[in-house]
Amino acid sequence: MGLGGVMMTGFDLRTLDLPVKTYFDCIPCFVRQTLDAARMVSDDTVLHERLMREILVATADMDLRRPPPLMAQHIHRRIRELSGNDDPYREIKRRFNRTAWDLLPALKSRIDAAADPLPMAVRAAIAGNIIDLGAKTNLEEAHVREAMERCLDAPLVGDVDQFAAALRHVDTVLYLADNAGEIVFDRLLIEQLLPRRVTVAVKGGPIINDALMADALEARLDEMAELVDNGSDAPGTILDDCSAEFRRQFDEAPMVIAKGQANYETLSNAPAPIFFLLQVKCPMIAADIGQPVGALVLKRSEG
Amino acid sequence: MGLGGVMMTGFDLRTLDLPVKTYFDCIPCFVRQTLDAARMVSDDTVLHERLMREILVATADMDLRRPPPLMAQHIHRRIRELSGNDDPYREIKRRFNRTAWDLLPALKSRIDAAADPLPMAVRAAIAGNIIDLGAKTNLEEAHVREAMERCLDAPLVGDVDQFAAALRHVDTVLYLADNAGEIVFDRLLIEQLLPRRVTVAVKGGPIINDALMADALEARLDEMAELVDNGSDAPGTILDDCSAEFRRQFDEAPMVIAKGQANYETLSNAPAPIFFLLQVKCPMIAADIGQPVGALVLKRSEG
Numbered sequence: 001m002g003l004g005g006v007m008m009t010g011f012d013l014r015t016l017d018l019p020v021k022t023y024f025d026c027i028p029c030f031v032r033q034t035l036d037a038a039r040m041v042s043d044d045t046v047l048h049e050r051l052m053r054e055i056l057v058a059t060a061d062m063d064l065r066r067p068p069p070l071m072a073q074h075i076h077r078r079i080r081e082l083s084g085n086d087d088p089y090r091e092i093k094r095r096f097n098r099t100a101w102d103l104l105p106a107l108k109s110r111i112d113a114a115a116d117p118l119p120m121a122v123r124a125a126i127a128g129n130i131i132d133l134g135a136k137t138n139l140e141e142a143h144v145r146e147a148m149e150r151c152l153d154a155p156l157v158g159d160v161d162q163f164a165a166a167l168r169h170v171d172t173v174l175y176l177a178d179n180a181g182e183i184v185f186d187r188l189l190i191e192q193l194l195p196r197r198v199t200v201a202v203k204g205g206p207i208i209n210d211a212l213m214a215d216a217l218e219a220r221l222d223e224m225a226e227l228v229d230n231g232s233d234a235p236g237t238i239l240d241d242c243s244a245e246f247r248r249q250f251d252e253a254p255m256v257i258a259k260g261q262a263n264y265e266t267l268s269n270a271p272a273p274i275f276f277l278l279q280v281k282c283p284m285i286a287a288d289i290g291q292p293v294g295a296l297v298l299k300r301s302e303g
Numbered sequence: 304m305g306l307g308g309v310m311m312t313g314f315d316l317r318t319l320d321l322p323v324k325t326y327f328d329c330i331p332c333f334v335r336q337t338l339d340a341a342r343m344v345s346d347d348t349v350l351h352e353r354l355m356r357e358i359l360v361a362t363a364d365m366d367l368r369r370p371p372p373l374m375a376q377h378i379h380r381r382i383r384e385l386s387g388n389d390d391p392y393r394e395i396k397r398r399f400n401r402t403a404w405d406l407l408p409a410l411k412s413r414i415d416a417a418a419d420p421l422p423m424a425v426r427a428a429i430a431g432n433i434i435d436l437g438a439k440t441n442l443e444e445a446h447v448r449e450a451m452e453r454c455l456d457a458p459l460v461g462d463v464d465q466f467a468a469a470l471r472h473v474d475t476v477l478y479l480a481d482n483a484g485e486i487v488f489d490r491l492l493i494e495q496l497l498p499r500r501v502t503v504a505v506k507g508g509p510i511i512n513d514a515l516m517a518d519a520l521e522a523r524l525d526e527m528a529e530l531v532d533n534g535s536d537a538p539g540t541i542l543d544d545c546s547a548e549f550r551r552q553f554d555e556a557p558m559v560i561a562k563g564q565a566n567y568e569t570l571s572n573a574p575a576p577i578f579f580l581l582q583v584k585c586p587m588i589a590a591d592i593g594q595p596v597g598a599l600v601l602k603r604s605e606g
Contacts, residue, residue: 024338024351027359032331048327049367056330056363060356 021067021265023284027059030068033134034075037208040133041079041088051075051082067265072134073234073241076207087206089133089180096131096181096209097218099141103148104184110152111188118167119160120152121189122277126296127151128185129178129260129279133209134235144181157291158298163275166255166300172197174253175225176237178260179208180215186259189277190224198225199253201246205233236262239270261285267301274301324370324568326587330362333371336437337378340511343436344382344391354378354385370568375437376537376544379510390509392436392483399434399484399512400521402444406451407487413455414491421470422463423455424492425580429599430454431488432481432563432582436512437538447484460594461601466578469558469603475500477556478528479540481563486514487522489562492580494527501528502556504549508536539565542573564588570604577604 034055038048055075062071080086111120130147133139167173173193177183177200190198200221203210211219216227231243237258239247250256256274258267264276264285276299280286286293337358341351358378365374383389414423433450436442470476476496480486480503493501503524506513514522519530534546540561542550553559559577561570567579567588579602583589589596 024348024355027355028331028335028338031334035327035331045327052327052330053363056359060359060363064352 022062022064022071024064025284026068026071027062029282030059030071030075031055033072036138037075037079037134041085042083044083047082051078054078067236067238069235069262069266070238072262073207073232073238077233080206089206089209092133093180093209093211093215094218095141096144096179097184097215099144100128100131100181100184100219103145104187107148107152107185107188111192118164118192119156121192122160122163122298123151123154123156123296124148124185125182125189125259126156126277126279126298127154128182129277131179131181131209132260132279132281133179134262148185151296154296156296156298159275159300160298162300163298166273166275167193167196170196170255172199172254174249174256175200176230176256176258176263177202177211177216178263180211180218181209182259183211183215183221184219187219187221187224189257190221194224199228199249200225201228201230201237201249203233204229204231204243204246207233207235210235234266236260236264236266238266264289264299270301272301275299276301325365325367325374327367328587329371329374330365332585333362333374333378334358336375339441340378340382344388345386347386350385354381357381370539370541372538372565372569373541375565376510376535376541380536383509392509392512395436396483396512396514396518397521398444399447399482400487400518402447403431403434403484403487403522406448407490410451410455410488410491414495421467421495422459424495425463425466425601426454426457426459426599427451427488428485428492428562429459429580429582429601430457431485432580434482434484434512435563435582435584436482437565451488454599457599459599459601462578462603463601465603466601469576469578470496470499473499473558475502475557477552477559478503479533479559479561479566480505480514480519481566483512483514483518483521485562486518486524490522490524490527492560493524497527502531502552503528504531504533504540504552506536507532507534507546507549510536510538513538537569539563539567539569541569567592567602573604575604578602579604 034052038051058074107124111117114120127148131144173196175198177186200216202212202216213229221227230246232241234241256272258274258276261278261281264278267274278297280291280293280295280297289297291297337355341354361377410427414420417423430451434447476499478501480489503519505515505519516532524530533549535544537544559575561577561579564581564584567581570577581600583594583596583598583600592600594600
């Protein structure tokens with residue numbers, strides 16, 4: 001299967017006795033995302049068909065106790081292998097980084113002028129999470145522009161006061177970045193975290209349009225934070241797929257800020273005090289969080 | 304695989320050298336329809352999971368040269384087997400037949416009063432095709448009411464004049480019914496076909512909410528037509544799955560009226576002069592026909 005110990009060898013009803021991490025509803029969505037991604041990276045219909053058939057077999061055998069980003073990791077590894085392109089989203093990541101830099105000054109002026117800039121910066125950082133080509137392949141830059149222009153006036157739901165309170169008690173923060181483009185908007189929130197010591201973690205290898213070290217450098221986050229990669233090419237943060245060094249940093253962090261729905265899917269049971277900053281992108285997470293699709297959510301982990 | 308000679312034993316690129324009947328885009332739709340249908344007929348999540356895993360394996364191995372209704376036939380056979388319910392849609396079919404009878408008199412008055420009743424009756428017969436629980440599981444009766452009330456004023460696109468002209472040259476018509484409920488509205492069009500000899504064909508066994516002989520009798524079509532069943536439990540008309548007697552009737556029919564998208568998917572290459580009366584229900588058929596989703600279409604076969 002190519003997923004190592006993760007796939008099961010057959011149909012196993014035991015999955016139903018355990019907390020289900022991947023909903024049945026995620027499965028048609030995996031299949032659709034596979035086709036969308038295959039078409040995005042290649043015009044070759046032979047590749048599309050081969051990938052679709054492989055991913056159908058993989059989903060048929062999937063362990064539903066594991067979170068959805070694990071399947072996305074598998075899908076995109078196969079897309080890279082079959083297409084011979086080690087980072088099919090490279091150009092689009094560059095483009096969204098540039099778009100974000102264009103939009104940054106106007107956002108920064110409004111945040112700097114606000115009486116309470118922290119929640120404004122949180123809004124901008126969450127709104128930037130719209131730049132997610134996993135959930136929505138055909139994202140238009142005009143759509144990003146419009147969303148960012150509206151976001152500072154959008155409702156922000158969740159544990160906003162707890163977030164501000166938690167920040168008062170720490171002098172270091174581990175910041176788990178999500179997508180390219182979005183990572184430029186993360187500057188606005190990281191500025192509010194200073195002079196605390198901030199470590200920004202990006203992915204260890206290409207996965208959809210998630211930010212890599214090159215994107216963190218294009219966002220010039222090295223000016224304000226320590227940069228690390230997590231050693232993994234999965235969306236979100238699958239801790240047992242991350243490097244030992246990253247896991248140590250994660251375990252020792254007094255406070256974690258985790259961007260995006262995939263981090264929520266992979267870390268929501270983690271013991272650390274994590275603040276998830278995300279846009280709700282699907283009906284299953286909407287039901288889980290109790291907020292509609294599209295909502296800007298700041299949610300503290302239960303742990 | 305349970306699909307006899309239809310499924311292939313492995314991945315086969317030869318499918319790509321032939322006209323593709325099932326689009327790649329149909330596959331995520333099969334998976335979603337499987338989950339929707341499983342939930343509609345049972346609350347048992349063990350059944351949902353087992354069915355999903357089976358259908359993922361079946362789609363992974365599917366012959367894309369065959370039309371989508373073949374996979375729907377397989378999905379719903381397995382739903383009936385796993386649930387032990389030989390017709391999970393029985394009650395809902397009764398209910399939609401009653402709804403249609405309630406709406407019939409108002410439609411009939413308007414059609415009878417029209418200067419040219421034939422296209423009005425065609426509109427009503429096509430609009431009734433909204434009652435399709437394959438494409439849309441959670442169809443509300445209020446939605447049907449509203450659609451039927453609007454339909455006589457809705458645009459009707461396609462080969463309307465050719466349809467009227469063709470009728471002038473035949474004295475018998477084979478009418479392929481589609482869904483329960485809808486089949487009551489078919490009375491309005493069949494009345495316009497009289498005094499020609501009309502044969503109405505229903506499905507030979509339960510498949511989603513497609514009309515069976517019981518539904519034709521609830522629609523009291525025996526008052527105005529000969530009734531036959533096609534011997535098949537597939538959506539649409541997969542001729543090699545139909546009875547020899549039905550195939551003979553089909554081959555000898557000087558004119559065929561075929562209701563619904565599944566008949567278009569299964570018969571669009573047939574040599575007979577077929578007039579397809581359908582609502583466009585998905586983007587793939589919309590692209591094929593050149594009309595938007597929701598359009599009321601009367602289309603003559605190419606043959």
